[in-house]
Amino acid sequence: xxxxxxxxxxxxxxxxxxxxxxxxxxxxxxxxxxxxxxxxxxxxxxxxxxxxxxxxxxxxxxxxxxxxxxxxxxxxxxxxxxxxxxxxxxxxxxxxxxxxxxxxxxxxxxxxxxxxxxxxxxxxxxxxxxxxxxxxxxxxxxxxxxxxxxxxxxxxxxxxxxxxxxxxxxxxxxxxxxxxxxxxxxxxxxxxxxxxxxxxxxxxxxxxxxxxxxxxxxxxxxxxxxxx
Amino acid sequence: xxxxxxxxxxxxxxxxxxxxxxxxxxxxxxxxxxxxxxxxxxxxxxxxxxxxxxxxxxxxxxxxxxxxxxxxxxxxxxxxxxxxxxxxxxxxxxxxxxxxxxxxxxxxxxxxxxxxxxxxxxxxxxxxxxxxxxxxxxxxxxxxxxxxxxxxxxxxxxxxxxxxxxxxxxxxxxxxxxxxxxxxxxxxxxxxxxxxxxxxxxxxxxxxxxxxxxxxxxxxxxxxxxxxxxxxxxxxxxxxxxxxxxxxxxxxxxxxxxxxxxxxxxxxxxxxxxxxxxxxxxxxxxxxxxxxxxxxxxxxxxxxxxxxxxxxxxxxxxxxxxxxxxxxxxxxxxxxxxxxxxxxxxxxxxxxxxxxxxxxxxxxxxxxxxxxxxxxxxxxxxxxxxxxxxxxxxxxxxxxxxxxxxxxxxxxxxxxxxxxxxxxxxxxxxxxxxx
Numbered sequence: 001x002x003x004x005x006x007x008x009x010x011x012x013x014x015x016x017x018x019x020x021x022x023x024x025x026x027x028x029x030x031x032x033x034x035x036x037x038x039x040x041x042x043x044x045x046x047x048x049x050x051x052x053x054x055x056x057x058x059x060x061x062x063x064x065x066x067x068x069x070x071x072x073x074x075x076x077x078x079x080x081x082x083x084x085x086x087x088x089x090x091x092x093x094x095x096x097x098x099x100x101x102x103x104x105x106x107x108x109x110x111x112x113x114x115x116x117x118x119x120x121x122x123x124x125x126x127x128x129x130x131x132x133x134x135x136x137x138x139x140x141x142x143x144x145x146x147x148x149x150x151x152x153x154x155x156x157x158x159x160x161x162x163x164x165x166x167x168x169x170x171x172x173x174x175x176x177x178x179x180x181x182x183x184x185x186x187x188x189x190x191x192x193x194x195x196x197x198x199x200x201x202x203x204x205x206x207x208x209x210x211x212x213x214x215x216x217x218x219x220x221x222x223x224x225x226x227x228x
Numbered sequence: 229x230x231x232x233x234x235x236x237x238x239x240x241x242x243x244x245x246x247x248x249x250x251x252x253x254x255x256x257x258x259x260x261x262x263x264x265x266x267x268x269x270x271x272x273x274x275x276x277x278x279x280x281x282x283x284x285x286x287x288x289x290x291x292x293x294x295x296x297x298x299x300x301x302x303x304x305x306x307x308x309x310x311x312x313x314x315x316x317x318x319x320x321x322x323x324x325x326x327x328x329x330x331x332x333x334x335x336x337x338x339x340x341x342x343x344x345x346x347x348x349x350x351x352x353x354x355x356x357x358x359x360x361x362x363x364x365x366x367x368x369x370x371x372x373x374x375x376x377x378x379x380x381x382x383x384x385x386x387x388x389x390x391x392x393x394x395x396x397x398x399x400x401x402x403x404x405x406x407x408x409x410x411x412x413x414x415x416x417x418x419x420x421x422x423x424x425x426x427x428x429x430x431x432x433x434x435x436x437x438x439x440x441x442x443x444x445x446x447x448x449x450x451x452x453x454x455x456x457x458x459x460x461x462x463x464x465x466x467x468x469x470x471x472x473x474x475x476x477x478x479x480x481x482x483x484x485x486x487x488x489x490x491x492x493x494x495x496x497x498x499x500x501x502x503x504x505x506x507x508x509x510x511x512x513x514x515x516x517x518x519x520x521x522x523x524x525x526x527x528x529x530x531x532x533x534x535x536x537x538x539x540x541x542x543x544x545x546x547x548x549x550x551x552x553x554x555x556x557x558x559x560x561x562x563x564x565x566x567x568x569x570x571x572x573x574x575x576x577x578x579x580x581x582x583x584x585x586x587x588x589x590x591x592x593x594x595x596x597x598x599x600x601x602x603x604x605x606x607x608x609x610x611x612x613x614x615x616x617x618x619x620x621x622x623x624x625x626x627x628x629x630x631x632x633x634x635x636x637x638x639x640x641x642x643x644x645x646x647x648x649x650x651x652x653x654x655x656x657x658x659x660x661x662x663x
Contacts, residue, residue: 115625132610199301
């Protein structure tokens with residue numbers, strides 16, 4: 001049986017993963033039935049209007065400008081737990097960004113940070129880039145999320161709009177391997193220059209190797225039995 | 229003896245100290261371009277910050293910051309630990325603002341859990357009090373180490389002396405001086421011990437006097453003023469472009485303090501001012517920190533007035549940590565009463581304790597970002613849950629990480645000695661920057 005675990009009031013769901021079994025144990029001959037458990041991981045999907053509060057006003061302003069420019073840039077909008085997320089198509093990220101920053105009804109002057117999330121089972125959208133915007137003028141916050149497939153890890157850099165994203169994007173490149181096109185100097189920032197791999201990706205192990213001490217072996221944390 | 233090698237742009241000499249004379253002759257008549265590596269092991273770079281400075285005489289023509297020397301993979305490790313265990317990890321990020329890290333993380337988790345309005349009143353007041361005590365602690369270290377780096381050693385000894393008073397309070401309340409893991413999803417780990425309110429009040433009285441002395445020592449001190457005034461200029465436009473928050477932003481005259489502009493934990497009900505300056509230089513940031521400490525004491529005193537008996541953890545038994553912690557003679561641990569209950573009288577309580585402590589609670593799918601005002605600026609945790617008992621992804625927006633991007637703007641064109649003052653005024657803590 002498939003039982004999605006999602007918060008209430010979600011109209012659409014965006015399934016990013018399906019988990020089965022319990023305790024991460026498979027093929028043990030367990031007949032208790034737990035091995036048959038199946039659980040969909042669904043992120044909150046598109047929210048329909050009205051969004052409530054100032055969200056509608058801001059969305060109207062953005063969509064009006066995008067419509068005038070004849071760009072279909074926003075995939076969908078999620079309003080969840082009082083936070084607004086715009087899922088923007090990556091090819092139009094800079095167009096959306098410059099409207100969000102410059103339009104007097106929006107005025108998101110500051111980008112407080114960029115980071116990544118890796119959803120290895122979200123086919124074609126394995127890597128997400130998340131930017132948090134802040135409007136000092138209107139005292140509002142908005143999240144902009146862009147996705148890219150793992151096979152083509154390119155996303156336009158926001159540094160030309162918000163110079164503050166410089167180090168944040170370097171960190172996201174370092175940790176997820178997402179290439180920010182147009183970044184003035186996309187180099188590793190946390191890991192050493194010659195480090196292989198991108199550590200925050202889900203396929204990168206936490207420790208990777210078992211530790212042996214005085215004859216006893218301690219399994220690497222990512223291979224241990226786990227609950228979720 | 230220096231070593232050197234030929235490049236397409238001429239000979240490059242590597243000088244490691246004390247051997248300047250050996251290259252002086254060699255560089256005669258050639259274009260002199262001196263690149264100095266300051267850090268990552270340098271007493272005035274607040275830990276392991278590395279700066280690459282290009283100098284012309286004593287003027288900095290180019291400055292670049294390099295970080296990552298203290299990267300410990302905390303965010304990755306959190307993905308393999310329960311939501312509650314995450315607190316123990318985030319408290320070690322910026323170790324001078326431990327309660328801010330914990331609160332930012334817990335408030336994001338609470339938003340995901342949908343229990344933001346179920347946090348008991350007493351827990352919220354205790355959180356505000358701990359945050360403001362922590363702000364005092366962080367600013368004292370900022371002024372102390374900043375003073376030491378400019379040669380005012382007494383500022384350092386005084387700052388650390390006063391910080392010790394606060395660490396004593398932390399130890400009395402949480403059992404630990406640093407790395408407290410005190411604020412938990414749903415509330416705080418344990419209630420204030422007997423007599424702690426009086427002790428906090430006494431400490432505040434003493435601190436007021438000490439802070440006044442410290443401020444008097446520096447505010448009109450001609451050396452201090454001349455080192456800081458007019459150096460490290462960072463105007464409002466640069467702050468906005470570079471995402472700079474905290475004292476650096478308020479030193480440009482913008483009263484942007486999330487406690488006022490986007491209040492959380494009922495900050496709107498406390499009476500305090502947001503100090504601002506307009507000079508946007510190192511001295512302005514120093515003044516702001518001094519005055520913010522006075523405001524923090526005001527808030528702590530209001531907290532003491534507001535403390536009423538009550539729970540310090542949400543009622544929901546599926547989330548609330550089952551054990552009350554207690555500070556005993558041998559440190560912090562589960563309260564004896566609780567041990568007696570689960571080991572002696574209730575099997576169900578034991579099962580409940582075991583499940584919640586080993587497996588943890590699940591958090592509904594989604595993402596949240598709840599920023600708060602740390603002593604250094606906006607700190608927030610972008611927390612993503614996949615509905616499991618462990619975070620799917622936690623990313624900390626650390627103010628020091630972001631603010632260090634201002635190094636070139638602050639330092640280029642100034643004297644090399646002003647680099648020290650400017651970096652001190654950013655007040656970075658590399659534990660938070662590198663995570």
